[in-house]
Amino acid sequence: MDDRCDVEVVVVGAGLAGLVAAAVAARGGASVVLCDVRAAGGRARSDQREGFVLNQGPHALYRSGAGVDVLGRLGVGFSGSPPHPAASGYTEATGGLARLPTSAGSLVRSPALGLADKVRLARLLTTLPKRQGASFAEMSAAEWVASLGLSSRGAGVISALTRVATYAGDLDLVAADAAVAQLQLALEGVIYLDGGWQSLVDGLVAAATSAGARVLEGERATALQARTDGTFEVCTPARTLQAASVVVATGSPAAARALLPHAPAWELGAPATAACLDLGLRRVPATMVAFGLDQPLYLSTHSPKAHLAPPGGAVVHLMRYGARTSPEDKDQLWALARRCGIGERDVVAQRFLHEMTVCHALPRPGPGLTGRPAIDATGTAGVFIAGDWVGPVGLLADASLASGEAAGRGAVEHAKRQQTNDSAMVGR
Numbered sequence: 001m002d003d004r005c006d007v008e009v010v011v012v013g014a015g016l017a018g019l020v021a022a023a024v025a026a027r028g029g030a031s032v033v034l035c036d037v038r039a040a041g042g043r044a045r046s047d048q049r050e051g052f053v054l055n056q057g058p059h060a061l062y063r064s065g066a067g068v069d070v071l072g073r074l075g076v077g078f079s080g081s082p083p084h085p086a087a088s089g090y091t092e093a094t095g096g097l098a099r100l101p102t103s104a105g106s107l108v109r110s111p112a113l114g115l116a117d118k119v120r121l122a123r124l125l126t127t128l129p130k131r132q133g134a135s136f137a138e139m140s141a142a143e144w145v146a147s148l149g150l151s152s153r154g155a156g157v158i159s160a161l162t163r164v165a166t167y168a169g170d171l172d173l174v175a176a177d178a179a180v181a182q183l184q185l186a187l188e189g190v191i192y193l194d195g196g197w198q199s200l201v202d203g204l205v206a207a208a209t210s211a212g213a214r215v216l217e218g219e220r221a222t223a224l225q226a227r228t229d230g231t232f233e234v235c236t237p238a239r240t241l242q243a244a245s246v247v248v249a250t251g252s253p254a255a256a257r258a259l260l261p262h263a264p265a266w267e268l269g270a271p272a273t274a275a276c277l278d279l280g281l282r283r284v285p286a287t288m289v290a291f292g293l294d295q296p297l298y299l300s301t302h303s304p305k306a307h308l309a310p311p312g313g314a315v316v317h318l319m320r321y322g323a324r325t326s327p328e329d330k331d332q333l334w335a336l337a338r339r340c341g342i343g344e345r346d347v348v349a350q351r352f353l354h355e356m357t358v359c360h361a362l363p364r365p366g367p368g369l370t371g372r373p374a375i376d377a378t379g380t381a382g383v384f385i386a387g388d389w390v391g392p393v394g395l396l397a398d399a400s401l402a403s404g405e406a407a408g409r410g411a412v413e414h415a416k417r418q419q420t421n422d423s424a425m426v427g428r
């Protein structure tokens, strides 16, 4: 059945970016329809398994990141707790675990490092908040780590911390401006959310719908066409939506390209992928947080810090930065789990996600953060993009939330300009 619908703004994709764009456009006074081929939330959706709430891989909200400000402006609240403060460094070659410094204070106690590294790293961790990330855009994060003059052990520690902050498996592929800024954010603190990231999704759906946006779940946008009168048609199998402006927030640049009326000339960085093992456990593991030093591995216990598990239980996320083959990655993650005190008998619920895209395009060394496509880099006035590979602000969800807000504003302004032009034509 072809149901026609005429609105000011259509948003395609109801992940964090699309939900924010729809809420901002609706609050700006526009009539808005938002469609998603699946349920709202995208990669931020959480699932319930046997009483445990599992995010899709480890998710932490950067307390001082741009995303928190966007959520605040939309009145979306959340609660949660910081991670367990003691982290261990895991060396796969030896199977060893050693206390890892994550702050200037914990450096002194770490047996993982020699004195010279401790002095250099202490200086780095205390001066990092004052460093200007933008001046590092030309070099890669790997070159930046190499420039610090650390031993290979010290470089391994700072590389592990940078990987955890950026989710980049290969530090050669991410610009140092983005990496240093993200490391600064990570040191300022992250929050594990009560109820999982679903709480953000639910809050954003409420913000969008209470402002009047209509959310269509289970509807794929199959075409986006520019009409001769300056408006657009977005087609789904069920209806045709006519709009003055459109936000394409489809997650991946490939899905966005497939819809745009003109092929865009984007130069994109490499994606960051991960293999994730999400566990619901009967008990809290002996080692709560571990970062791989000779392999890009990570383990973190998200509850009981955040409310995600039944009493006495724990949610633990393990991840390999840079997904390879499913059996190889799963075995490697289970070896880390065992080393941290987790046995098969502790497991109540588990899920292995063999290849997740954490970020669709990392900022490239050279142009850095400012080299990512802008929200209006679509080749068509009135069509905007948003996602974790768009705009000059932040990484990961911060980039999705910030570009979603900017695209929502841009879409309302374009729609209002169109209306003014149309009224002027009629008045002539």
Ligand SMILES: Cc1cc2nc3c(=O)[nH]c(=O)nc-3n(C[C@H](O)[C@H](O)[C@H](O)COP(=O)(O)OP(=O)(O)OC[C@H]3O[C@@H](n4cnc5c(N)ncnc54)[C@H](O)[C@@H]3O)c2cc1C
Residues within 6 Å of the ligand: 012, 013, 014, 015, 016, 017, 018, 035, 036, 037, 038, 039, 040, 041, 042, 043, 044, 056, 057, 058, 059, 060, 061, 062, 219, 220, 221, 222, 249, 250, 251, 252, 255, 274, 276, 356, 357, 358, 359, 386, 387, 388, 395, 396, 397, 398, 400
């Ligand atoms: C393992 C993992 C760990 C992460 N950890 C963190 C973290 O700790 N901190 C952090 O800040 N970020 C983290 N992230 C990143 C964060 O989850 C994402 O950046 C963010 O959720 C992306 O939101 P989005 O709206 O840009 O894209 P998506 O969530 O991908 O949403 C895109 C939506 O568009 C829909 N869609 C696609 N094509 C169409 C179409 N043609 N028609 C209709 N709908 C369509 C999809 O169904 C989807 O719902 C992590 C991601 C992963 C995978």
